[in-house]
Amino acid sequence: MAYKEIFELLFQVEPQTGNFLIDAIVPILLSLIFYKVVFMFVGKLYDSGVVWGNDIGSLLHWLLRCGLIYISIKVFNQFIHYWPILLVSIIILIIICIMIKYNKNLV
Numbered sequence: 001m002a003y004k005e006i007f008e009l010l011f012q013v014e015p016q017t018g019n020f021l022i023d024a025i026v027p028i029l030l031s032l033i034f035y036k037v038v039f040m041f042v043g044k045l046y047d048s049g050v051v052w053g054n055d056i057g058s059l060l061h062w063l064l065r066c067g068l069i070y071i072s073i074k075v076f077n078q079f080i081h082y083w084p085i086l087l088v089s090i091i092i093l094i095i096i097c098i099m100i101k102y103n104k105n106l107v
Contacts, residue, residue: 016077026076027069034068 017023042061045051051060079086 017080027073030069030072031065034065034072038065038068 038061041064042051042057045060046057051057
């Protein structure tokens with residue numbers, strides 16, 4: 001069955017470049033970036049009265065931060081594995097957009 005592949009897709013949260021430095025630095029950088037973003041977001045929620053307690057704010061901060069890191073690493077891994085396909089697709093889309101822009105008769 002495909003359960004093993006689904007499990008690995010869901011829970012593979014470390015970068016898979018094969019380069020130790022990149023695999024270690026990417027999560028650290030993402031964590032630092034998302035710390036500031038989520039801290040400001042939760043702070044605005046405190047100011048607006050949506051969040052009213054330290055425990056709730058802390059829990060919300062950590063859930064959002066870990067969720068954003070998880071999602072961004074998943075996107076990073078997919079980009080690393082499928083970059084040739086993505087690159088060709090982007091080039092084709094750019095060519096199509098240029099053709100449509102300069103040749104109005106196509107549409």
